[in-house]
Amino acid sequence: MSREIRADYSQTLMFPPCVEDWVPANHPARFIREVVDAMDMEEMGFKMSEGDDGRPHYAGDMLLKVWLYGYCNRMRSTRGLEKACMENLSLIWLTGNNAPDHNTLWRFYRDNKKAIREVFKKSVRIGMEANLVGMVLHAVDGTKIQSAASGRTSLSKRQLEKALKKLEAGIEEIEKEVEKTRSDEGAAGWALPQELSDAKALREAVLAGLEVLREEGVKNLSVVDPQARVMKTQDGNRMSYNAQAVADDESGLIVAADVVNEANDYHQLAPMLQEATRTLGGLAAEENLADAGYDCPEQIAAAAQAGYEILLPMSAEKGDEFHTVNFKRDVERDEVACPMGQTLKFERERQSKSGNCALRVYRCKHGARCARAAECTKDKRGRAVELSPWHESTQAQLMKQRDPGKRCKLKRRSKIIEPVFAAVKDRGGFRRFTVHGLENVKTQWSLVCATCNLMKLYRQWLAGKLKITPAPA
Numbered sequence: 001m002s003r004e005i006r007a008d009y010s011q012t013l014m015f016p017p018c019v020e021d022w023v024p025a026n027h028p029a030r031f032i033r034e035v036v037d038a039m040d041m042e043e044m045g046f047k048m049s050e051g052d053d054g055r056p057h058y059a060g061d062m063l064l065k066v067w068l069y070g071y072c073n074r075m076r077s078t079r080g081l082e083k084a085c086m087e088n089l090s091l092i093w094l095t096g097n098n099a100p101d102h103n104t105l106w107r108f109y110r111d112n113k114k115a116i117r118e119v120f121k122k123s124v125r126i127g128m129e130a131n132l133v134g135m136v137l138h139a140v141d142g143t144k145i146q147s148a149a150s151g152r153t154s155l156s157k158r159q160l161e162k163a164l165k166k167l168e169a170g171i172e173e174i175e176k177e178v179e180k181t182r183s184d185e186g187a188a189g190w191a192l193p194q195e196l197s198d199a200k201a202l203r204e205a206v207l208a209g210l211e212v213l214r215e216e217g218v219k220n221l222s223v224v225d226p227q228a229r230v231m232k233t234q235d236g237n238r239m240s241y242n243a244q245a246v247a248d249d250e251s252g253l254i255v256a257a258d259v260v261n262e263a264n265d266y267h268q269l270a271p272m273l274q275e276a277t278r279t280l281g282g283l284a285a286e287e288n289l290a291d292a293g294y295d296c297p298e299q300i301a302a303a304a305q306a307g308y309e310i311l312l313p314m315s316a317e318k319g320d321e322f323h324t325v326n327f328k329r330d331v332e333r334d335e336v337a338c339p340m341g342q343t344l345k346f347e348r349e350r351q352s353k354s355g356n357c358a359l360r361v362y363r364c365k366h367g368a369r370c371a372r373a374a375e376c377t378k379d380k381r382g383r384a385v386e387l388s389p390w391h392e393s394t395q396a397q398l399m400k401q402r403d404p405g406k407r408c409k410l411k412r413r414s415k416i417i418e419p420v421f422a423a424v425k426d427r428g429g430f431r432r433f434t435v436h437g438l439e440n441v442k443t444q445w446s447l448v449c450a451t452c453n454l455m456k457l458y459r460q461w462l463a464g465k466l467k468i469t470p471a472p473a
């Protein structure tokens with residue numbers, strides 16, 4: 001019979017343990033330490049605390065290590081991190097056996113939102129310095145992530161109007177009461193009651209909410225997080241944000257991250273490509289892939305004008321030979337050639353329904369002599385085509401779709417970006433923001449994407465393919 005191994009609670013150690021020995025040489029915590037130690041935190045915009053009244057304070061780099069290690073390991077709440085700093089050996093090692101409390105951790109996060117977003121950019125630059133970022137194919141996509149505010153906190157226009165009526169009645173009552181008290185007791189030492197200012201502040205918030213509903217045409221608004229919007233998620237319609245990312249094919253690194261509160265990706269193509277260029281120090285990928293959600297003529301034209309090569313599936317053509325996209329415009333002569341080679345002359349200009357551009361209308365006068373007029377139009381005055389200022393870039397995009405090589409490339413899109421969202425949502429367990437407001441949510445998404453990148457870089461570091469350059473002393 002073999003000896004049973006039991007815990008010996010009375011044992012003492014012959015030599016006191018050294019903090020440096022608490023985690024093995026290949027531990028992720030060591031990688032996080034190397035990355036943060038190599039950062040010039042002041043240059044990145046971190047507020048380096050001096051401490052109050054000469055009291056000792058926690059070093060900014062130590063708190064950043066705690067946040068990064070926590071996010072790499074699904075620990076995202078300040079109280080969870082506080083507990084882990086006392087119980088988790090890797091965090092005890094990272095903090096050098098100091099245990100910052102949740103208030104300290106939160107204050108660091110609150111005061112350094114902009115600088116925390118720089119950490120994401122730093123994670124991309126580490127990959128670039130190690131030549132890991134391919135710059136050949138990038139893919140952009142968005143994923144809906146639930147806001148911290150639940151659907152129960154959302155109010156419809158009718159509910160807000162009801163609340164406004166109630167508030168106004170309440171304010172009127174308090175004001176009558178105030179007037180009565182003031183005339184009874186005189187003005188000396190008199191002040192407006194807090195109840196009245198609170199009710200007026202609430203009325204302002206409700207009025208602002210109603211204004212948003214009117215302007216954006218949305219049906220519900222959360223009182224806890226007025227910037228979140230109802231979006232279609234895997235779990236149904238939820239108060240959410242639209243988290244955007246651009247990923248690199250070769251390394252799988254996220255090279256741009258942002259959050260918007262628009263329920264679709266329609267307006268995000270050019271802004272996201274520009275964001276990627278900013279992060280990559282002015283560079284752009286040879287080709288950028290997107291899905292049909294980004295099929296916005298205005299955005300495609302803006303991205304093409306900025307010099308980006310884009311490839312996305314377009315639904316416009318649908319195999320219709322006489323679709324508007326198959327009419328070729330001669331800009332100099334201001335006329336259009338139809339698929340049968342006939343010329344359509346400029347007729348008039350009209351505003352588009354959305355009001356965002358002027359459409360130039362060209363009309364065909366050859367219908368009587370055209371053998372395929374019946375297939376082309378039902379208009380007795382002859383076929384009319386209305387071309388937007390972005391017609392040529394839409395056409396150029398369609399020409400790309402006809403190239404089998406490009407179509408094949410387009411199939412790579414989901415293989416580049418989907419694993420990134422799977423890493424964040426499924427393996428990383430990040431399915432809901434824990435902060436309120438667009439600005440805070442942007443910071444949290446940056447932190448999530450930064451740690452997603454760091455975990456990929458860690459694997460390269462383990463394989464000896466990545467060396468972190470220390471910050472200049």
Ligand code: SF4
Nearest residue numbers: 338342364370373376
């Ligand atoms: S009807 Fe006019 S525009 Fe249409 S195909 Fe014939 S010639 Fe061209």
